[in-house]
Amino acid sequence: MKKNIFLSIFFLINSLLYAQTNDEQKYLLTSKTNTFGLSIINLTDPYISPLSYSGIGIRYDNENRQFLSPQNTKISIQIKLNIVGGLALNPAITSSMTYLGMNYGWGLHYHFRPITGLQLMAGGLWDVDFGFKYIARNVNNPVNIDLATNLNLSGVAVYDIPLRKRVLQLQLAVQSPILGCMFVPREGASYYEMFELWNLSDAVHLSSLFNKRGINGIFSLDVPFNRSVWRFGLSYQGLKYTANNMVFKRNELSLLIGTTFDVATFGGRKNHAPGNFISTKE
Amino acid sequence: MKKYTIIFLFAVILLPSCMDDPPVLPDTNKGNFEALWKIIDTKYCYLDYKHINWDSIHTIYEQRVTDSTEVFAFFDLMGSMLGELKDGHVNLYSSFDHSRYWKWYTDYPANFNSSLIYSNKYLGGNYRIASGLRYAKIDNDSIGYIYYGSFSNGFSDTNMRYVMTYFKECKGLIIDVRDNGGGMLDYSEQLASYFFKEDAITGYIRHKTGTGHSDFSDPVEIKTPAHKTLQWQRPVAILTNRMSFSATNDFVNRMKMAPNATIVGDKTGGGGGLPFSSELSNGWMIRFSASPMFDSNMQSTEWGIEPDVKDSLTKSDEAKGYDTIIERAINILKK
Numbered sequence: 001m002k003k004n005i006f007l008s009i010f011f012l013i014n015s016l017l018y019a020q021t022n023d024e025q026k027y028l029l030t031s032k033t034n035t036f037g038l039s040i041i042n043l044t045d046p047y048i049s050p051l052s053y054s055g056i057g058i059r060y061d062n063e064n065r066q067f068l069s070p071q072n073t074k075i076s077i078q079i080k081l082n083i084v085g086g087l088a089l090n091p092a093i094t095s096s097m098t099y100l101g102m103n104y105g106w107g108l109h110y111h112f113r114p115i116t117g118l119q120l121m122a123g124g125l126w127d128v129d130f131g132f133k134y135i136a137r138n139v140n141n142p143v144n145i146d147l148a149t150n151l152n153l154s155g156v157a158v159y160d161i162p163l164r165k166r167v168l169q170l171q172l173a174v175q176s177p178i179l180g181c182m183f184v185p186r187e188g189a190s191y192y193e194m195f196e197l198w199n200l201s202d203a204v205h206l207s208s209l210f211n212k213r214g215i216n217g218i219f220s221l222d223v224p225f226n227r228s229v230w231r232f233g234l235s236y237q238g239l240k241y242t243a244n245n246m247v248f249k250r251n252e253l254s255l256l257i258g259t260t261f262d263v264a265t266f267g268g269r270k271n272h273a274p275g276n277f278i279s280t281k282e
Numbered sequence: 283m284k285k286y287t288i289i290f291l292f293a294v295i296l297l298p299s300c301m302d303d304p305p306v307l308p309d310t311n312k313g314n315f316e317a318l319w320k321i322i323d324t325k326y327c328y329l330d331y332k333h334i335n336w337d338s339i340h341t342i343y344e345q346r347v348t349d350s351t352e353v354f355a356f357f358d359l360m361g362s363m364l365g366e367l368k369d370g371h372v373n374l375y376s377s378f379d380h381s382r383y384w385k386w387y388t389d390y391p392a393n394f395n396s397s398l399i400y401s402n403k404y405l406g407g408n409y410r411i412a413s414g415l416r417y418a419k420i421d422n423d424s425i426g427y428i429y430y431g432s433f434s435n436g437f438s439d440t441n442m443r444y445v446m447t448y449f450k451e452c453k454g455l456i457i458d459v460r461d462n463g464g465g466m467l468d469y470s471e472q473l474a475s476y477f478f479k480e481d482a483i484t485g486y487i488r489h490k491t492g493t494g495h496s497d498f499s500d501p502v503e504i505k506t507p508a509h510k511t512l513q514w515q516r517p518v519a520i521l522t523n524r525m526s527f528s529a530t531n532d533f534v535n536r537m538k539m540a541p542n543a544t545i546v547g548d549k550t551g552g553g554g555g556l557p558f559s560s561e562l563s564n565g566w567m568i569r570f571s572a573s574p575m576f577d578s579n580m581q582s583t584e585w586g587i588e589p590d591v592k593d594s595l596t597k598s599d600e601a602k603g604y605d606t607i608i609e610r611a612i613n614i615l616k617k
Contacts, residue, residue: 049561050306050317091309092565094377137375139569153311188325188490188572189499190556192467197487199502211301242301245492249303 025274026070027264033063035258041086043099044249047144047187048135049090052095054250057086059235078107078125078154084252101131101146101250107154120221121156125175131250140190146248148207150180152216169222176187177214177239180207184243205243214239222260231258309563311356315347318360318374318568321560324493328369328555328584331563336495339366357381357566364568369584370527371557373581375567386524386551386586393523393548393595394460398605399429410448412441414469419452421612426452430473433465433529442476443512454572455514456608458521464528464553471506474536477518477543478508484536486576487556501580506536519611522589528553534587535577545589546611554583611615 037059044052062081067073084101107125114120131146154175161168185194185203192234193199220233233256240249266273272280307313307320319340323329329336342350343363351359359376361381364372374381404427409418414435417428426449457473474484486501520537522530522545531550536542547568555571562568575583591610600604 044303046304050561051561051563055346090561091563094565095561095567135559137567139557140572141558157593175362186489186491186499188327188558190489190558190573192556192571193487193489193502196468197502197504199499201499202491211303239300247301247303 028070029262029264030064030264031068031260033231033258033260035061035233035256037061037235037254037256039084039086039087039232039235039252039254041084041099042048042095042249042251042275043088043133044247045097045133045144046132046246046248047185048138048141049088049095049097051090051125053088053090055086055088055097055099057084057099057252059084059252059256061235061256061258074111075123076109076111076121078105078109080105080107080125080127095135095137096134098134099131101129103127103129105152107152107156109156110159117160117162119156120157121154121158123154125150125154126150140192143191144185145183148180150177150207150212152177166224168224171220171222172217173220174215174217176216177207177212178209180212181205182207182212182241182243184201184241184246184248186244187246200236202244207241207243211243212239212241218256220256229260231256233257290455307563311347311349311351314356314450314562314564314566315343315360317420317562318363319343321568322364322367322570323495324365325490325558325560325572326367326372326570327488327490327498327572328367329495331574331582332368332583334367339363344571354378360566367570369555369571370551370553371555371569371571373569375569377565387526388552390548391594392525393607394525395595395600395605396461398600398603400460401603403603404605404608405429410445412445413437415441415445417448419449420456420608421616423451424453425612425615427453427458428456429458431462433462433467433469433533434468435465437472439472439509439512446476446512446514452516453520454517454612456519456521456611456615458608459526459530460521460531460547460607461524461525462527462530463525464530467529467532467556470529470533470536472507474533474540475509476512476514477537477540478506479513479515479541481505481507482578484539484578485532486578486580488574488576489573498574501576504575506539515542517544517615519543519615520545521607521611522547522550522587523607524548524551526587527551530585531587534574535583536576538587538590539578543590544611544614545587546591546614547589547593547607549592550586552584552586554585 032170039057039059041057042054054137060083064079065076068075082103088097088098105125105127109121109123127150129148134143156173159170216237218235220231223230235254237252307317323336365383370386404420405418409416414437415428420427483503484506485504486497489502491497491499531553534550554575556573557569558572560568593607593610595606
């Protein structure tokens, strides 16, 4: 009997100490999401062809989101990476265009929680956008490169759907470029003249709503299972911009599937993991 | 504040109307004819230089186009229209044919006989091959001879170093670019660089800045750099004929400025416009001259470059197994 009382007191003290330790120190979790997608793409690039090319592609998205600090749960940092590869054909199916696209973005969002179960984020995202388009049968203009940097308006809505055994999360994320800079060559200027004779005149342009409009939207559903959370989504990217009397378009509709999870990161001199966290480095 | 918000929203909606898509012509014979005519009208660079009345050509050919014309006949009609440009860089490509204008060499003597080149008097059977260069010593090993058949076949500095080493006892060098229809401008610059002692402005290029026939950018200098480690300091002769075209034409233009070089043979075929590609709704591709190139005096190189020493292959020499133009070059190099 005495032994049982002693053991109970011992475990109670330990759990109180643990709770105290937990209350004293908070750790940031990084939400990491990786998704793969199958895309339908449509590209118009008058520098290499006056026709629109349509085809399919595959896509990879990586997103990390973390609050600024454990004390500040109002502002989060977002880092996004998107890679697309595709093959598109002209309407007569006599020519193909190989496409490779990449986008890297860094954003800040302010979090609102107007009602229970609903989280809204509003902020901005700065990105670097790269695209490579190649039509093999062309001479001297087989390639055009998309290179741009943009400041985007960004908004996210996350809604919890509590079910009996799990809570689903519905998310809508939208961003749109409002200001930036882009590379668009003159229609008759060859890459030989631009990059071997170094004549880049009229190739760099300011972009804003008057010459560039786009929307990048992802609608997704996070479904938690026993040991993982899976994301299923639909993504649409529409972009239209003009410079040097040419109108460029890029449209992509994708079905996405992936996983999302939260990680805590420890490293360096001051950010040690608690003793009950086991690392392979030890 | 509400008023400014409404004005801003209207501006956001209305301003992008400057991003209207250009009209796409229908995939019919008439639609494809109009598209082809318009591509040349707005993007081809020699309409004014060649004094071509492209509007009147539209009138003539429009009357002959019907939507019921069968595909081969329609292709031939479009090829015929493009033939009015008299440009070897203008071709229409379909899945069954590609149109061409070859009179820039077919109307002239060939001035080249490959069986002579590969006879024992010149390259013979044991010539050496360094990437795209075929070379041998000729005239009792006193002259180095290189036949370079295409600027699409590359070569490296290492290739050229070995070639020059092989020819180190020779009094002069012949580079034969007859029947070389062109290729990459990069190889033209690279090959020319071995014959310059210092960097030189050897030409200019312009590009179209608008849809008007004379809407061009300011000329941009084209330099031929002197190669930093590999230079041929002795006399060199460049052999040309009417089939020396496009990038070969560019090479000959550069070598006109080289200190020890002599151009021997016939006028080159020209092809001074850097070609671009576009396409029609029916999937046919059109290649056309888009950026005009000029020599160092801002003279167009479209119609070709005159040699320093004009000579032609004679039948009597051919019958004896001599290539008149090579023999003339040998005499020049040995002076």
